[in-house]
Amino acid sequence: MQDPSTLTPAAARALFRSGKTRPTAGWASGFTQANLIAVPEDWAYDVLLFCQRNPKPCPVLDVSEPGDPTTTLAPGADLRSDLPLYRVWENGQLAGEVSDVSGLWRTDLVAFSIGCSFTFETALAEAGIPLRHVDQGRNVAMYVTNVECRPAGRLHGPMVVSMRQIPADRVEDATRISAAMPAVHGAPVHVGDPARLGIRDLGRPDFGDPVDAEPGDVPMFWACGVTPQAALMASRPPFAITHAPGHMFVSDRRDSDYRVV
Amino acid sequence: MQDPSTLTPAAARALFRSGKTRPTAGWASGFTQANLIAVPEDWAYDVLLFCQRNPKPCPVLDVSEPGDPTTTLAPGADLRSDLPLYRVWENGQLAGEVSDVSGLWRTDLVAFSIGCSFTFETALAEAGIPLRHVDQGRNVAMYVTNVECRPAGRLHGPMVVSMRQIPADRVEDATRISAAMPAVHGAPVHVGDPARLGIRDLGRPDFGDPVDAEPGDVPMFWACGVTPQAALMASRPPFAITHAPGHMFVSDRRDSDYRVV
Known part of the structure; x- marks a missing residue:
């Protein structure tokens, strides 16, 4: 193919x-x-x-x-x-x-x-920022967080995030590049500590595949469009x-x- | 006061x-x-x-x-x-x-x-870009355009714009600064020619006050939150x-x- x-x-x-x-x-x-x-x-x-x-x-x-x-x-x-x-x-x-x-x-x-x-991944890649899940031939890793969305009518539920392992010296670039695309999740919601979002084990995502980090990588978390699915479940x-x-x-x-x- | x-x-x-x-x-x-x-x-x-x-x-x-x-x-x-x-x-x-x-x-x-x-006016002013309507003690000038909004259910109507006279050498800065604030109208929808938006006479706004240009000013048009009022009328x-x-x-x-x- x-x-x-x-x-x-x-x-x-x-x-x-x-x-x-x-x-x-x-x-x-x-x-x-x-x-x-x-x-x-x-x-x-x-x-x-x-x-x-x-x-x-x-x-x-x-x-x-x-x-x-x-x-x-x-x-x-x-x-x-x-x-x-x-x-x-x-x-x-x-x-x-x-x-x-x-x-x-x-x-x-x-x-x-x-x-x-995925929309800002093109821009990340063009800036030379590696995308581990693409390189590893896997789906991106997604996690249900302990952050509750603001409810609306009958809809409520937790925020889901996607995670990318980014080399520490490119975290600032990845933040700036994604921030410029607010219609596709924008800047990350958290960088660094999975526990701050209630994520216990990066190796066991709630959706998608586990993705391996390279030495020196920092996990970056972006709000994810799977969030409405979590709201359906709730x-x-x-x-x-x-x-x-x-x-x-x-x-x-x-x-x-x-x-x- | x-x-x-x-x-x-x-x-x-x-x-x-x-x-x-x-x-x-x-x-x-x-x-x-x-x-x-x-x-x-x-x-x-x-x-x-x-x-x-x-x-x-x-x-x-x-x-x-x-x-x-x-x-x-x-x-x-x-x-x-x-x-x-x-x-x-x-x-x-x-x-x-x-x-x-x-x-x-x-x-x-x-x-x-x-x-x-008005939200990006602070940022324009901080960049040293003059706001003629504020300096002249007037409301901003707003115009109904010939651009139809995309309808939704029973709601339809034309786009309304606000206009600011900006010195020609600051048009690029005003564009860049407002573009960085997409939640408050973002970049201008048009720069230069009122006729392109179906506006016949800048001196006769549909809402607000007429605002005087200074020599070398260029009219810049931003999408305006009065647009829903035009949709109500329609x-x-x-x-x-x-x-x-x-x-x-x-x-x-x-x-x-x-x-x-």
């Missing part, structure tokens, strides 16, 4: 539509990836308000009309089939993981596309569809579109 | 609560001001989605619970009395301007606090309360809190 980083977004989506299931870190380099959360229309205000109140973990890039599986982030794409792997939720419980949700999509589902930290809406962690929607937007300065 | 720029936010709000009605440009320097739009609960999703879809004119800083006139932007403040001047809307028509809406507030009203370009919800243009809510947040880099 072609190096996934050189695929166009449309080619990546076509592969996933045909059934390929892979974490998308490093795919279609330079193009923005998004988290998906689709809920029934009567939960949409709570989700949108939850995102407004927790903009670091939940930056909203697009919201669909009820029942509409398309998105302005990639005209022609179908949110029901173009992600590599989905999770289906019933009453806050994981009901299954499937590679296509066309048969499960409902006319009252509102789809939220949420910014993803808040138990009757039905929801999300991406599987790390298996994102690859959009046609360029990462650089989300850099403000 | 004390120089308004040196007032604390609480002191400014107390003056407005006691009935003083003044545009707030330059008041409580360094503290963030916000636009207000309060709508019945069954319009709240449309407003929040309209703001998500039009983040440059409508950056949401806070959303209240239905009927609750408080805001996280200033604990203890009362959104019904602490702004200098309000507008009351019925079916998209201006029904009146009053200095207190305590008797009009409804148990189903949801209050949106929207970012304001979309005609049965009832709404807003601030009067330029007569903002003075919050306890610092302008610098909204600078991302």
Whole structure:
């Protein structure tokens, strides 16, 4: 297969539509990836308000009309089939993981596309900052924290973070580069001590894969778009569809579109 | 009276609560001001989605619970009395301007606090960029443009912009400084030619006061938080309360809190 980083977004989506299931870190380099959360229309205000109140973990890039599986982030794409792997939720419980949700999509589902930290990875890589999970061929490591999000209506839950091991002398650069992209999580929420976020063991992430540190690395934690999934688990809406962690929607937007300065 | 720029936010709000009605440009320097739009609960999703879809004119800083006139932007403040001047809307028509809406507030009203370009004026002033409207003791000039916002549900309408006359050799600095504050309108939407936005006569703003240019000034246009008022006029919800243009809510947040880099 072609190096996934050189695929166009449309080619990546076509592969996933045909059934390929892979974490998308490093795919279609330079193009923005998004988290998906689709809920029934009567939960949409709570989700949108939850995102407004927790903009670091939940930056909203697009919201669909009820029942509409398309998105302005990639005209022609179908949110029901173009992600590599989905999770289906019933009453806050994981009901299954499937590679296509066309048969499960409902006319009252509102789809939220949420910014993803993969977006600033291009900028980190361009600055020569190593991405250990990409180099190790793994999904990024994600952890549920002891930081509670600000609730909104029926939605509440803890913040989820993604972690990257960054060489100590590049921590400042990684902070500055990601801070300039507030629509895709922005600056890290914490640097250095996993225990400060209630994380007991970096080797046992709640989502994604464990990633090995190199000598001199410092763990940096960014708010993560899997946070709405943790809120689903805590808040138990009757039905929801999300991406599987790390298996994102690859959009046609360029990462650089989300850099403000 | 004390120089308004040196007032604390609480002191400014107390003056407005006691009935003083003044545009707030330059008041409580360094503290963030916000636009207000309060709508019945069954319009709240449309407003929040309209703001998500039009983040440059409508950056949401806070959303209240239905009927609750408080805001996280200033604990203890009362959104019904602490702004200098309000507008009351019925079916998209201006029904009146009053200095207190305590008797009009409804148990189903949801209050949106929207970012304001006054927030980056502190940073412009600190960089030595002159603010003509402040120097001339006037409200900022605002114009309805021919740029349509992306609609959301029943809400639609044109983008409103604020205009500042900036010395030509400071246009780049003003762009860079405001771009670093995306939560309060960010970079300008246009520089130079009013006609490109459908503005015929800078001397006749749709809201606020005309502001005189100095020789060598270039007009710069930023998306404006009055945009939701234009959407109310176009979309005609049965009832709404807003601030009067330029007569903002003075919050306890610092302008610098909204600078991302």
